[in-house]
Amino acid sequence: MSSSNPASAEEVRVIRHDEVDRDSLPEGPWDGTRYSYIPPAELSIDPSLRLHAEFDQAIDPVTYQVLRSRFWNMNLDHSDTIKRVSGSPVIVYMEDFNTSLLTEDGDSVVCGPSIQYFTGYGDLVVKWTLENRSRNPGIEDGDIFMQNDPYVGTAHQIDVQLYTPVFWEGRLFCWIFGNCHVGDIGGINPGSFVPEAPDIYYEPVPIPPIKIARRDQIQQDVLQMFVRQSRTPEKLTLQIRSQVAGLRTTRARMLELLREYGAPTIKGAMRRMIHDCSKAVGERLESIPDGTWREAILIGSAGPGDRRAHRLLTTVEKVGDSMVFSNAGTDPQFFAANGTYGSWRSALICAAGTLLAHDQMYCPAGVLAHMRFQPVPGTLNCARYPAAVTPLASTIVSVYLASQVLSKMVSAGPPELRKRANATGGVALPGWWVASGIDRSGRFVADVTGDQVMGAIGAFALRDGIDTGGAWWWPRSTAGNVEDWEQAVPFLYLYRREQRDSGGPGLWRGGNGVELAVTPHKTHELTAQVISVDPGVITTLGLEGGYPGHPGNFINVPGSLPADRRSQRGAWPTSRGELELAHGALARVSPKAVVSLKPGDVWVVENSAGGGVGDPLQRDPGRVRSDIEEGRISAASAERFYGVVLDAAGNVDAAATADCRKAAHDERLASATPPSRPADGRTLRAPTQVSTGIGWGLLAGQSVWACLSCDVALGGTSVPYKEFARVLERNPHDVDPVMYADPGEYCDDAIVLRQFHCPACAALWATEVCRAADPPLDDLRIKPGHADRKVLAA
């Protein structure tokens, strides 16, 4: 081995910080029984379990890189082994799983590129296991643990985790961890999603960490106890076996590595990875002004017969290189629409990792080192046992909530960070549907179709979103071909296309989502069961003035196809437009509908699209023109949202566009309510940008907000900038009746799209989807202290 030069290497220390302030933590104990588990900084581990903790401080830089690549690839091998043995479409195509490698004391060193909101569970589960299993029954070489308790740390019981300790020289050296969606594990509904569950006792049994293998032998009694509850026990057995195979492959690889490099070197590389990641995240955080950012997302139809809108809220306060998160303001837990502390935390780790550590090989511990949490229990995103959690409503909404609030934060940073700010994307709400029926060979089939994972990427702070670009937190999923699904389910697709006008309008346009229609084919009946929260209560938020994306829709058009279609040209609708032409306006079904489809009926599914960023009236008209040319938006939408008019030749009509935009500005000013505080009105030269439309600066020694469109100083940063805004508030359905369904159909709370405009130039700074009674969300505050420092430095 070449000698190294340790003098140049920084000292690597084990990062030990308490992720909560124990003294102010409400209720408890937070041990994974009634309240979710929150690991302490110093774990309480039985002394009989000896840890292999020492590591090489001064690992040479080349060996470090070789090992980093080995860890990464070893973890991918773990994923590949699971895919290979499982053979399940959910695992192989959709990649609904993740794998990771953790230190002896449960710090996550590297995760896989599969589903990202799993990346904050491994450490919780391993730390819980160290604290609760090291004494009895003990943690030994050759053990494999299994667990699916959401209150210890998993999204829902269907995501089953298997993990194994790796021992070296008789001491626990590291952990290998896998987390897979395994399919049916019991509970009152096939597939184990129970949206109607009033509590967890209706759902599959949560099992806290249990040994499924001892001394490398599978414990048949434990395995049988588990698979006995499933409707498809052989398939579940195979899933478990695939995870066992993955753990064994990876453990063998790790032992080879230990023999080759020795334990201190390998642990040194692990600790340095966490150190490097933490350092990168810390430096990035330092480059953002201190402040507080907030986001709220509503969900409707959260339980059977529910007609209320429920709010999830997350606040981040950033000081220096640390972030403190709170869910205060979130509504109480409700039916099965909940997530646990672990899910809220994991969503935040996943979003922070993507926004602040994209180049650190998915190293959650380095991100977590800068995060602290202030959970309020008994809420939708921090539920108290025995709240039910299987439908994942709050879990997935929490991912977008995390991304929104942290996007607002990085948007206040330098361009390299700001460009990562990303509005909500597709696969945004749990808007799935299950098709079931008897196929042409007489077999019963029930499948969640994959179309939903076509997704859409929301707009970024400096570029457009990506049409049907999947989900940022689920990078390697695949939706499948029309032919794949027509082979699996007795239906025919009439169309499947990118939905024009579905992306949220903005300075930067959100990605369009997918729309499709199917009709039962060669079957007597097809049942469509909707597993959704209400799309009328929009979850696909825009960012910094961008409009929300289309939130999705399920529509039934009964008897719309003639019995003999072969000879009737044109009787085969191939777009929503053609359906509407034949049948008038289409009405959506209830978000909890179970619809029986007969031959000739048409079932229309529109999946959610991406939110926009910034004021659409400021979008470059040339971009609007090319969007029209490429069929991404309609001319009507161009005029309505973007104020862009094309001439007969398809070129931008500059004069008409200027008129149209002026009229739109006038209309904003005329119909919006006046601000609660008058604007300062002076001009602020070269304000510092903190969001797409808002900046700040010093005016006569006072820190003030300014509109970035007209440089008008608004007033002191000690109050929210929104207090200086003219506010326009409308039912979103009135803004665009096709894109936004009428929330009043399934929700009794008045839902509004609230817009905040500059009182001087009418620029759109921010949009909210909220209950009319909610006060404006105080979503952006800068700490003037930090501001002064920056100005002086400049």
Next chain:
Amino acid sequence: MSHAAARAKDADWVPEDGLKGYSIGVDIGGTFTDCAVVSPAGEVHTGKAPTTPDDRSRGFFEAINVVADRLGLPLRDLLAQTERIVHGTTTGTNAIVARHGARLGLITTAGHGDVMYLMRGSGRTSGLPADELLDVPSTNKPEPLVPKRLIIEIAERIDVDGEVVVDLDEDAVRAAARSLRDAGVEAVCISFLWSIKNPSHERRAREIVNEETPDLYVSCASDLVARLGEYERTTAGLMNAYIGPLMLRYVSSIEQGARERGFKRDVLFAQCAGGAITGDEARAAPIRTVQSGPVAGIVSSVFWAQQVGYRNLIAADMGGTTFDVSVIRDRQPLERDLSVFQRYELALPMLDVESIGAGGGSIAWIDASGRLNVGPQSAGADPGPACYGRGEAATVTDADVVLGVLDPERFLGGRMPLDPERALQAVRRIGEPLGLDPYQTAAGIVRIVDSRMADLIRRMSVLRGFDPREFACLAFGGGGPVHCAAVAREAGMRQMIVPLPRMAAVWSAFGAAACDVIHVYQRAELIDLPVDSERILGPFGALESQAWAQLAQEGFAGDRIMLRRTLRMKYAMQVHDVEVPVPEGLHGAAACEVLIQEFERMYERLFGEGSGYREGGVQVTSFQVRATGHTTKPRLVTGQETGWPDECERLVYWQEYGRLEPTRVLRAEGEVRFDRLEGPALIELPDTVIVVRPGQSVRVDDYGNVVVDLPARG
């Protein structure tokens, strides 16, 4: 002779008789056009000429001419005595990569015009390295192959069983053809849903387009691919149309050139499924020539393995920008139906090659956290590594120069002297912030790139179910022999072989000269088992008649035709399908059971014991006949007389020692012979250097292959 008798031939069949005439392989690469000529006696002669990008056919014949000169024959005489010319071309590949193909139109099923935009939900990330996926704002779908306004949806519909649900709107097809022509389109792809089950609409649409616009190049997706999945199939159809007009001209110019120079037969073209196709097929299905260069290299390796007696090989080709790996198991190359090409998923039967961005030009760089990385960005040929004298970036080649592994005076046989001082400066710049001296830095760059390549080999083994320790590493390309002893050592392999050094530089051309004519016929059909044997064996009849007719038309006598039947089978509730060979003479009531057992055996071998889910049932997904027209092969000769190489010594930095060490250097001009010697040592050949690391030993076998033996690990 009956079809069955033709199939009765042994899979490892190699003809004993010699060639009746010369066999010529020509492979056109980015810089050089390589030629290998096999004489009737089985001797191989090689030559090279510069590639002529403006008109590649000039370089083509010039390369043959170089060999003709060496043989002392006028080109015309050589061609007159030549039995076969097989050409591996990158013309199509280059057109797709550089995006200078035809202006395309797409005609597809109404309601499904967005198939190439949806990319079945994986377009944004497909083909990107997994560690780059979190950089979300830098991700995008690839540039569309065809703009939306040139996609025309036609009312028609066929269902999963191949039944017509909506008749083809012929008037609309007619109008579409005209409007595409008026829009300046040069080539059209027709791709309808379920055309694999019933191609009648696609074929009728093609007739109409041909009638309306006879000058447009037309390809039907179902003619190219019989695989389920409209996205991957339409990719094949579109890419085929994209290079169609270009390849039409190119193939004809080669054929005409050959005729004018006295060649009496048909020129054949190397194809991605590992054999050759005729000029007619290359015109109709030019997409099959894509990737044919690397694939011809694999064909060469398979042929070599059969002759020399190796069963399991990992062929590793390290060039300037990529490291390509393919697996040969039981002397058969692995095949695949689906690959990612230029970030599009493409359904096309081809030999399985995996690549990462690791080559001589891979750039060393320091990331935001101060870590040393190598690749995947490459300095390419221009500006190239710092030592080429134009760029500043430190690359793997620069590191090899600094270490003393590459002699700057003798790079590419001395044709391209390198600037060692620039290499040293570039490497020094990278190492300074890390506190490493230039030797440590260079050794570090090499270790990092070697370990990335070893990672790829390990990763390939997991998904494909083999153990690299049971394989020998076959090293090619300018960088393979330099790096593979370390790569193979790290992947736990026991041997690294540089086959026939005199041919290393023309390995793909040699593969072309030695390849068979291969056609793959497929039919997709989902059948739940068990069924009676006629249902499962019947569909092969039609495929085999097709194969037989085509090969007969191409001039193969019955005893030269081999047909291999395979089924793709899967567990109904699982997604991996496995290619199951249908045993010779299988018939009768037990046929289905035999196949299920064979499937389960293969499934477990690939995916592990107990990995099948029998309770969900077993299905057939497609039928395939791989038809081979056997060509006569050269024979490798043992014990050729060669001279002993020159020997000298120079200082080389070995990371194993952490210092410079006087090292033996053997210099040979091609053929090489020496007694076994212990590493460290370098064997310099005209186009590469074989690096034998400390603790390893090297020898030359009877055929002239250089074999490096690697000690078992710890």
